[in-house]
Amino acid sequence: MAKAIAMASLVGSGPQRGMMRVAWLLLAAGLAFLPLRWLGWLDFLTGWLALGWLLVLPACGIIWLAAERYLNRAAGIDNDGIFFSGWHTRGWSALAAGSVLTAFYTGLYFGEDLVWPGSAHSLHDWLQAGLYQYFDPLARLLTGRVADKWFVYSTLYSYAVLLFGVRMLLKYRHQTYQVWRTLSVIFFQLSFAWLVPLWLQAMNQPGYYFSYWWPLKPEYLYPGIWLEWLGKQEGGFWGLYFLIFSAFISLIGVPVLTWYFGKRWYCSWVCGCGGLAETMGDPFRQLSQKSTRAWQIERWTIHTILLLIIAITILLWINSIYKGELLGAWSQAAARWYGFLIVSAFGGVIGVGFYPWLGSRIWCRYGCPMAAILGLIQRFYSRFRITTNGGQCISCGNCSTYCEMGIDVRWYAQRGQNIVRASCVGCGVCAAVCPRGVLRLENGPLLDRQGTEKNMVL
Ligand code: SF4
Numbered sequence: 398m399a400k401a402i403a404m405a406s407l408v409g410s411g412p413q414r415g416m417m418r419v420a421w422l423l424l425a426a427g428l429a430f431l432p433l434r435w436l437g438w439l440d441f442l443t444g445w446l447a448l449g450w451l452l453v454l455p456a457c458g459i460i461w462l463a464a465e466r467y468l469n470r471a472a473g474i475d476n477d478g479i480f481f482s483g484w485h486t487r488g489w490s491a492l493a494a495g496s497v498l499t500a501f502y503t504g505l506y507f508g509e510d511l512v513w514p515g516s517a518h519s520l521h522d523w524l525q526a527g528l529y530q531y532f533d534p535l536a537r538l539l540t541g542r543v544a545d546k547w548f549v550y551s552t553l554y555s556y557a558v559l560l561f562g563v564r565m566l567l568k569y570r571h572q573t574y575q576v577w578r579t580l581s582v583i584f585f586q587l588s589f590a591w592l593v594p595l596w597l598q599a600m601n602q603p604g605y606y607f608s609y610w611w612p613l614k615p616e617y618l619y620p621g622i623w624l625e626w627l628g629k630q631e632g633g634f635w636g637l638y639f640l641i642f643s644a645f646i647s648l649i650g651v652p653v654l655t656w657y658f659g660k661r662w663y664c665s666w667v668c669g670c671g672g673l674a675e676t677m678g679d680p681f682r683q684l685s686q687k688s689t690r691a692w693q694i695e696r697w698t699i700h701t702i703l704l705l706i707i708a709i710t711i712l713l714w715i716n717s718i719y720k721g722e723l724l725g726a727w728s729q730a731a732a733r734w735y736g737f738l739i740v741s742a743f744g745g746v747i748g749v750g751f752y753p754w755l756g757s758r759i760w761c762r763y764g765c766p767m768a769a770i771l772g773l774i775q776r777f778y779s780r781f782r783i784t785t786n787g788g789q790c791i792s793c794g795n796c797s798t799y800c801e802m803g804i805d806v807r808w809y810a811q812r813g814q815n816i817v818r819a820s821c822v823g824c825g826v827c828a829a830v831c832p833r834g835v836l837r838l839e840n841g842p843l844l845d846r847q848g849t850e851k852n853m854v855l
Pocket residue numbers: 799800801802803804806820821822823824825826827828
């Protein structure tokens with residue numbers, strides 16, 4: 398009975414159901430493009446028409462579905478029926494989506510090396526012919542070249558942040574914090590992580606991402622890239638400018654901003670990984686593990702990876718200073734393995750492909766070395782905290798359920814304790830879903846380990 402009521406609230410009234418069917422049809426037509434094209438049924442579609450079908454139809458379907466679902470109800474968080482929906486709780490549709498995402502990321506990172514036995518073509522060749530080539534018109538317009546895999550990747554990534562960002566805006570439209578935060582991640586992804594790097598590449602300059610820094614983008618502090626950028630400096634100032642910007646933001650910008658705002662300024666407002674998790678990953682945020690064991694594992698893995706990248710960066714510089722005589726090719730091999738295992742396999746394939754299985758912030762919680770640094774500053778030297786009005790808490794558990802970082806927010810709320818946790822990304826969803834207004838994200842005086850105020854010494 399409870400399931401029937403929940404499902405009725407999900408599918409809506411008669412006319413609404415009709416509109417949703419149309420939206421589903423648009424989405425299905427868009428997703429069918431690649432298989433139909435493969436069968437040769439859509440060969441008449443070329444250039445912009447093919448790309449338009451591939452991108453515009455699913456976009457219309459997804460935004461229409463979100464509008465039907467959220468705009469036909471009063472503004473407010475609507476999570477009715479979440480635990481009766483297979484899409485939200487590892488049902489077959491979620492597992493299928495996770496498999497497609499995982500396969501795409503595997504093909505993207507390792508496609509050149511994956512060759513089917515007896516075939517002359519790698520997975521990359523299949524993706525080039527079956528997907529990448531449709532992006533040529535857009536790539537020519539923006540860069541003057543045909544689309545390569547990184548163009549397609551960054552375009553699809555930005556497309557997903559924009560599309561599911563609109564869904565977030567509709568869902569959380571009653572919360573000013575959520576609206577501005579979502580607009581911010583859309584802006585940073587579309588500009589600093591997509592258009593600006595493409596524009597720089599079109600001018601034969603390094604495709605620098607202004608929204609990623611060491612250690613999230615470890616090569617930005619490797620000696621090899623410094624030499625390359627300074628080489629590109631001939632006839633321009635970009636290489637030197639990037640080096641100064643990277644050094645400034647890593648050494649001064651990150652600590653100061655995190656002291657002032659907590660890690661939320663980056664993880665929930667700027668970062669592309671966080672941007673995708675907060676938009677496309679939102680339907681899966683309740684899947685994050687809440688156990689104490691998961692908390693223990695998270696602290697070990699994220700800090701181990703941080704130590705690893707610090708050690709690798711130092712070794713590379715030592716090796717560079719001694720012109721390779723001290724460590725030979727060993728430090729380069731360590732950097733390559735880090736790139737393969739941590740950046741590509743963990744951050745890419747698992748970090749995004751496993752959203753529908755393990756929740757939306759797997760990488761941010763267990764792997765990201767940038768989040769580890771920000772978390773340490775936030776935990777021990779930041780003004781950010783979530784304050785709780787314990788007397789109002791009814792122990793419903795919404796806050797803990799929808800915390801994507803697996804923090805048991807209710808435990809703190811029941812005790813009226815401030816929440817100062819290294820892993821909290823300040824997404825604010827715990828406060829948004831609380832029916833009693835118990836939680837507030839605030840900046841204030843520093844707190845000690847018990848969550849009480851202490852004197853602030855800079
Ligand atoms: S505690 Fe709240 S603000 Fe922090 S990550 Fe969890 S849901 Fe987001």
